[in-house]
Amino acid sequence: MERTATHRTVLMCRPTHFTVSYRINPWMHPEDPTDTSLAVRQWETLYAKYLELGYDVHLIEGLPGLPDMVYAANGGYVLDGIAYGALFEYPERQPEGPAYMDWFRDNGFDVRVPVATNEGEGDMLLVGDTIYAGTGFRTDVASHDELREIYGREVVTLHLTNPSFYHLDTAFAVLDSAGGPDSVAYLPKAFSPESLAILEERFPDAVIVNDEDAAVLGLNSFSDGKNVVIASRAVDFERQLRERGFTPHGLDLSELLLGGGGVKCCTLELRR
Ligand code: ARG
Numbered sequence: 001m002e003r004t005a006t007h008r009t010v011l012m013c014r015p016t017h018f019t020v021s022y023r024i025n026p027w028m029h030p031e032d033p034t035d036t037s038l039a040v041r042q043w044e045t046l047y048a049k050y051l052e053l054g055y056d057v058h059l060i061e062g063l064p065g066l067p068d069m070v071y072a073a074n075g076g077y078v079l080d081g082i083a084y085g086a087l088f089e090y091p092e093r094q095p096e097g098p099a100y101m102d103w104f105r106d107n108g109f110d111v112r113v114p115v116a117t118n119e120g121e122g123d124m125l126l127v128g129d130t131i132y133a134g135t136g137f138r139t140d141v142a143s144h145d146e147l148r149e150i151y152g153r154e155v156v157t158l159h160l161t162n163p164s165f166y167h168l169d170t171a172f173a174v175l176d177s178a179g180g181p182d183s184v185a186y187l188p189k190a191f192s193p194e195s196l197a198i199l200e201e202r203f204p205d206a207v208i209v210n211d212e213d214a215a216v217l218g219l220n221s222f223s224d225g226k227n228v229v230i231a232s233r234a235v236d237f238e239r240q241l242r243e244r245g246f247t248p249h250g251l252d253l254s255e256l257l258l259g260g261g262g263v264k265c266c267t268l269e270l271r272r
Helices: 036-052 096-106 142-151 193-202 235-243
Strands: 009-012 056-059 076-079 082-085 110-112 124-127 130-135 154-159 172-174 184-186 227-231 247-251
Touching: 009 036, 036 056, 036 227, 036 247, 076 096, 082 096, 082 142, 096 110, 124 172, 130 142, 142 154, 154 193, 227 235, 235 247
Parallel strands: 009 056, 082 110, 130 154, 227 247
Antiparallel strands: 076 082, 124 130, 172 184
């Protein structure tokens, strides 16, 4: 099948202040050393890849003391020119919410201050005209109602049950945002039985990713409908994508994996 790329506009945050100094997910080990300059170099390969693919890439400046700010996907959710702000579950990340909202305001977005706890696009992914919204570890289900009110779209709640896949974007990838039976990829064991049944019904031809690829956050990928930027270590996922007519682009973001994030976590899509 011939795939077509759609132009993307994204927001990223260079990991100038990246480290692992606290533990809010099972991937993080503050006792182990991190290499900030390596994280920056690896992040630069993602930034360069997006420019090569012709995307518009905006940058927000990272703030000292906020080592997770590099994971821009958690900074909010942006659709129809409206930026729904993030309200983080853990105090360590809470100051990121206002920092991102300031950026959205300064860049002409209509900012909605959140009432319910939510971690932005990390837990909210658009497929067709439906927002798939995760809950279970970070984002409160009450925010799914806020999403419905703000965007007037269908919001489907998905329950995450595996602590290693604590954000929806670690267990579910949108390959074609136009939607369709094969438009996503996911890890079945990350979801409750009820949520899995929803995914099976709505996406009967989805790419089912294996445990090894999920364990390197292979699903934490970013697609424009044709090009899919993924972790290079997710070798089976790469093959599955090729078989389906996508063009995978593998990158090594191993240092950022120490914080529990990958390609998608470093990427917030901006939709006017
Ligand atoms: N250390 C960060 C946290 O636990 C990683 C966030 C990853 N972001 C994502 N969109 N999955 O909050």
